[in-house]
Structure formats: structure tokens, C-alpha cells
Amino acid sequence: MGQARVLVTGADGFIGSHLTEALVRAGHKVRAFTLYNSFGTRGHLDALPKEILAEIEVHAGDIRDPGSARAAVKGSDRIFHLAALIAIPYSYVAPDSYVDTNITGTLNLLMAARDEGVSTFVHTSTSEVYGTAQYVPIDEAHPLNAQSPYAATKVGADQLALSFQRSFDMPVSVIRPFNTFGPRQSTRAVLPTIITQIAAGQNSIRLGNLTATRDFCYVRDTVAGFIAVADSKATIGEVTNIGSGFEISVGDAANLIAKLMGREITINVDDDRLRPVNSEVERLWAATDKAQRITAWRPAYAGLEGFGRGMEETITWFTNPKNLERYDPTRYQL
Structure with missing residues (x-):
């Protein structure tokens, strides 16, 4: 993609910080949406080289708050939406919080992105939505079978994102990474x-x-997958697996x-x-046949x-x- 004004939600997370770093190195203007905390920490972004961090506009807020989400989205061309509660064991303890963050938070961002008229919205799914494989390898047509509250909220968020593409002709793509490390x-x-x-x-x-x-996928391949999905018009309205095969x-x-x-x-x-x-x-x-067919991505x-x-x-x-x-x-x- 050419130089763009890019918003990365969940930029303070593991994959988000690597994606943010890659986008900065590629010359994009990046706004990093991080979860506000009173300690002033920026999660994994604090581990980035100082020269990279200096190029990032950090927006501390909370996707569960519509105003906070709207402020983060304003002026963005492209959105990579990674912010989510992802710990499966904790979803057994506090499932309400997963609904609030993963579903309501996604809705807040979709509403703001629709009104802003963004050119690309890449929504992050998870292989957990498939549940235990009914056949292998798992392609995008595999039935969805949430086996944890976390997975259930991600199914809901995925479908919400796709509904905005179908209902409002938004340029929404869903990327479904397998276990990134x-x-x-x-x-x-x-x-x-x-x-x-x-x-x-x-x-x-x-x-x-x-x-x-x-299917453990190295983070460099996952990040390359995000960028490839964003760059391909063929991914709009589609779900695309990213894994090592x-x-x-x-x-x-x-x-x-x-x-x-x-x-x-x-x-x-x-x-x-x-x-x-x-x-x-x-x-x-x-x-990963679909990813390799409709994007320029290949697992390295x-x-x-x-x-x-x-x-x-x-x-x-x-x-x-x-x-x-x-x-x-x-x-x-x-």
C-alpha cells in the first residue's frame, strides 16, 4: 500500500506492536490506539526502538467507549483492528468483559469507520472460532464452533464486521490468524x-x-499477512486464514x-x-490456499x-x- 494514515487498535499488544513497527518502517503515518492506564505504560510498544516509537502517534483510550473510538478513528485512511480480550482462561472468569470489549468495542469502531469513510478496515479474528477441527487442514468454509466464551465473542465480532460490509458496503476484510508466536x-x-x-x-x-x-505461525508471517490482506481488494467481504500450514x-x-x-x-x-x-x-x-490465491502473501x-x-x-x-x-x-x- 502507498503511504497512508493508519490506525492500529490493540497496538500495545503482541501482534499489534509488531504490526505497528512494520508499518512505521514502511513509511506510514501510524496512530497506535492503546488501552489507557494510569501508569503511563504503552504495553509492548515500550519495547520498540526509540527511533520507531518517536514516529508513532499514541492514542490512549478504550474501544468500549464510543467517543474514544471515534476520536481514534478520525482522520484515518486504513484501520487494522486488533484490540480484544484474548485470554481464554480468563473468559471463563469474566465473560461479560469479553462481550463488552470484543463485540461492543468492535461495533464502536465500525460505526466510527463507516462515518469517517475509511478505505480499508481489517478486522482480526482467531482460529479459535473453528473449535476442534472437523477436517484438516481447516479452510474458511469450516463450520464455526465456539468452545469458550472468548471464541463466542470473536464469532460475534467477526459476523458484525462482515455485516457492515454487506449492509453499508464498507471495505471490511476479516483476517483469521492461527497461533502466532x-x-x-x-x-x-x-x-x-x-x-x-x-x-x-x-x-x-x-x-x-x-x-x-x-498451527504455530511466526509473527513476521502474521504481520505480512495483515498487510497483504489490507492491500488486496479481493479480501473485502471475505475471511482469510493466515497460518504456517x-x-x-x-x-x-x-x-x-x-x-x-x-x-x-x-x-x-x-x-x-x-x-x-x-x-x-x-x-x-x-x-492457507485462499490467502495465497487472493493476496501476495506466502508464509516464509x-x-x-x-x-x-x-x-x-x-x-x-x-x-x-x-x-x-x-x-x-x-x-x-x-
């Missing part, structure tokens, strides 16, 4: 949990379900990470890290080899003492 990720996600426990010197690590498989079990991923880190480990299943039985998504594996970190390369880059970042000290590997992070 990489530097700066929270230990709420399983791969950083594994890395930080090993890096802290633990030979016996605690995890949840070891047999569930995931490869599945691996959590247990096998843990053993691969240990091998890359030169360690031998034993794995203990921690009951506190298990989802309720009917809520566990047992298998996710992305079909595909398959087992790509997963290993992405994991080596991720391990290098996490094992830097300055980065590792941000994490507490002894604590289970919801």
Missing part, C-alpha cells in the same frame, strides 16, 4: 511459557494439554524447544492449566523447518537477560 509474547501463550521455564533453569516444566495440536502437538513443540536450547526436560501436566474438557480445542491446522516460515527458524529467533530474544527479566516463569499467567 515470536519475541515479546506474553507467557499467557504456551510457547513463551516453555521457553521461559527452560531459560530459568527448570528441568521439570509445567504445561497443560500436551496432545493438542496447533503445519501442525505440531504442544508436547512435541516443548521437546523441540528443549533441543534447540540444548536442554533435557521432563514435562508435568498441571491441572490448573487445563481447559474444561468440552472447551479444549484439540486440533488446529490452517489451510512454513512447515517444521520454518517453525524451527522462527523458534530460534524467538529463543534468542527471550534468553537475552534484559528480556527474560520481564517474565516470572514460576507463575501461571491467565
Whole structure:
């Protein structure tokens, strides 16, 4: 895309911060919508190089507030909407807050974007909306089967976004990333949990379900997918999967990470890290044919080899003492 005035909601999050950085490096004028807090922190944006952060207009607010959302959208050409509550375990505890943020917050942004006449609105979905795979690889025609309150609110938000495209001819595209990983990720996600426990010197690590498989997509590929979806008119009104096209079990991923880190480990299943039985998504594996057909995107970190390369880059970042000290590997992070 040519130089644009771009709004990234959820810019303070893991994927959002990487996307924001990539857009700045590409020469765009970026406004980063972050969740207001009284500490003055800007989430993962605070980890960006100072020269990149200096180029970003930070807008602290809350997508649940219509006025805050409207102020953030004003003057934007393109919107990448990533802001959401995403922790599945916490959605069992506080489902109301997921409705407020993921559905009402999305509605606030869609209303503001419609009135502003933006040229592109990329809405972020999640592979969790598919539930346990009924067939693999999972394409965009796979039935939706929300198995957690989080997933249910994302189904609702996705359909709301698509309805605005159909009802108001808005340029809305839905991107559906599978399990993204990489530097700066929270230990709420399983791969950083594994890395930080090993890096802290633990030979016996605690995890949840070891047999569930995931399509782990390196963050560089996910970010490239966002930009490719925004650049393709063929994605408007469509859902587009972004993944590595490869599945691996959590247990096998843990053993691969240990091998890359030169360690031998034993794995203990921690009951506190298990989802309720009917809520566990047992298998996710992305079909990416559609993305490769209608956009210029191709996964650069595909398959087992790509997963290993992405994991080596991720391990290098996490094992830097300055980065590792941000994490507490002894604590289970919801």
C-alpha cells in the first residue's frame, strides 16, 4: 500500500506492536490506539526502538467507549483492528468483559469507520472460532464452533464486521490468524511459557494439554499477512486464514524447544492449566490456499523447518537477560 494514515487498535499488544513497527518502517503515518492506564505504560510498544516509537502517534483510550473510538478513528485512511480480550482462561472468569470489549468495542469502531469513510478496515479474528477441527487442514468454509466464551465473542465480532460490509458496503476484510508466536509474547501463550521455564533453569516444566495440536505461525508471517490482506481488494467481504500450514502437538513443540536450547526436560501436566474438557480445542491446522490465491502473501516460515527458524529467533530474544527479566516463569499467567 502507498503511504497512508493508519490506525492500529490493540497496538500495545503482541501482534499489534509488531504490526505497528512494520508499518512505521514502511513509511506510514501510524496512530497506535492503546488501552489507557494510569501508569503511563504503552504495553509492548515500550519495547520498540526509540527511533520507531518517536514516529508513532499514541492514542490512549478504550474501544468500549464510543467517543474514544471515534476520536481514534478520525482522520484515518486504513484501520487494522486488533484490540480484544484474548485470554481464554480468563473468559471463563469474566465473560461479560469479553462481550463488552470484543463485540461492543468492535461495533464502536465500525460505526466510527463507516462515518469517517475509511478505505480499508481489517478486522482480526482467531482460529479459535473453528473449535476442534472437523477436517484438516481447516479452510474458511469450516463450520464455526465456539468452545469458550472468548471464541463466542470473536464469532460475534467477526459476523458484525462482515455485516457492515454487506449492509453499508464498507471495505471490511476479516483476517483469521492461527497461533502466532515470536519475541515479546506474553507467557499467557504456551510457547513463551516453555521457553521461559527452560531459560530459568527448570528441568521439570509445567504445561497443560500436551496432545493438542496447533498451527504455530511466526509473527513476521502474521504481520505480512495483515498487510497483504489490507492491500488486496479481493479480501473485502471475505475471511482469510493466515497460518504456517503445519501442525505440531504442544508436547512435541516443548521437546523441540528443549533441543534447540540444548536442554533435557521432563514435562508435568498441571491441572490448573487445563481447559474444561468440552472447551479444549484439540486440533488446529490452517489451510492457507485462499490467502495465497487472493493476496501476495506466502508464509516464509512454513512447515517444521520454518517453525524451527522462527523458534530460534524467538529463543534468542527471550534468553537475552534484559528480556527474560520481564517474565516470572514460576507463575501461571491467565
